[in-house]
Amino acid sequence: MKVTFLGTGTSQGIPVIGSDHPVCRSENPKDKRLRVSVLVEVDGSNILIDCGPDFRQQMLSNKVQRIDAILYTHEHSDHTIGLDDIRPYFFRQGDIPVYAHSRVMASLQKRFEYIFSSENKYPGAPSVQEHVIENKPFTVKGINVVPVDVMHNRVQVFGFRIRDFAYVTDAKTIEEEEAEKLKGVDVLVINALRKEPHHSHFNLEEALQFIQKIGPDRAYLTHISHHMGFHDKVQAQLPKNVFLAYDNLQIEI
Numbered sequence: 001m002k003v004t005f006l007g008t009g010t011s012q013g014i015p016v017i018g019s020d021h022p023v024c025r026s027e028n029p030k031d032k033r034l035r036v037s038v039l040v041e042v043d044g045s046n047i048l049i050d051c052g053p054d055f056r057q058q059m060l061s062n063k064v065q066r067i068d069a070i071l072y073t074h075e076h077s078d079h080t081i082g083l084d085d086i087r088p089y090f091f092r093q094g095d096i097p098v099y100a101h102s103r104v105m106a107s108l109q110k111r112f113e114y115i116f117s118s119e120n121k122y123p124g125a126p127s128v129q130e131h132v133i134e135n136k137p138f139t140v141k142g143i144n145v146v147p148v149d150v151m152h153n154r155v156q157v158f159g160f161r162i163r164d165f166a167y168v169t170d171a172k173t174i175e176e177e178e179a180e181k182l183k184g185v186d187v188l189v190i191n192a193l194r195k196e197p198h199h200s201h202f203n204l205e206e207a208l209q210f211i212q213k214i215g216p217d218r219a220y221l222t223h224i225s226h227h228m229g230f231h232d233k234v235q236a237q238l239p240k241n242v243f244l245a246y247d248n249l250q251i252e253i
């Protein structure tokens with residue numbers, strides 16, 4: 001299994017438009033972060049988690065030839081607003097399978113009415129195959145996916161475990177029985193926004209505590225704000241099995 005971090009930044013990305021913050025002005029490519037998404041390549045299938053505003057650029061830089069499924073964590077724009085750009089995949093492959101909670105699907109239907117409508121479809125508009133998911137395991141192209149229910153302040157979010165890889169973003173609180181589902185993973189990806197506390201995201205300390213509790217071989221932090229600091233400086237302070245993810249990082253599991 002191969003995982004590519006397509007984006008590792010918080011909702012505004014880094015650099016933030018117009019910002020003079022030193023991290024936003026950094027020339028280190030690891031300090032430039034598109035909005036969060038990962039591509040999981042497993043048994044020859046390409047599973048995308050989230051499809052945000054930087055989707056097109058992410059697909060071009062990583063030369064992604066096919067998308068077999070899109071799994072959505074939740075409805076926030078930084079995770080969903082790139083859906084129109086599935087068009088080149090739709091033209092080649094037909095309807096693109098999307099997997100989302102019913103609430104998230106309803107939000108997508110509202111935002112992308114022209115993609116979901118079946119009548120009077122505009123020629124050139126893409127189409128999707130809708131798969132509503134609940135908090136129980138499902139399969140995508142024969143691959144078992146275990147959703148992990150977490151809370152992002154008051155918004156429910158799905159993390160996903162695929163074999164020994166787990167991806168959890170936009171979490172602030174995680175119930176004990178959901179955390180149990182993550183035990184035994186080799187790689188855990190978890191959100192860590194910044195050092196200061198935040199109402200809807202783990203900060204660095206909360207993420208590190210959670211990693212310690214789960215005990216993966218390796219953990220990667222994502223959904224990072226410029227307030228976290230320079231990549232290299234923060235990385236130097238982390239435990240030896242914890243890494244700040246960065247855009248275009250690829251890992252094998």
Ligand SMILES: [Zn+2]
Nearest residue numbers: 011076078170
């Ligand atoms: Zn987000």
Ligand SMILES: [Zn+2]
Nearest residue numbers: 074076152170
């Ligand atoms: Zn969010």
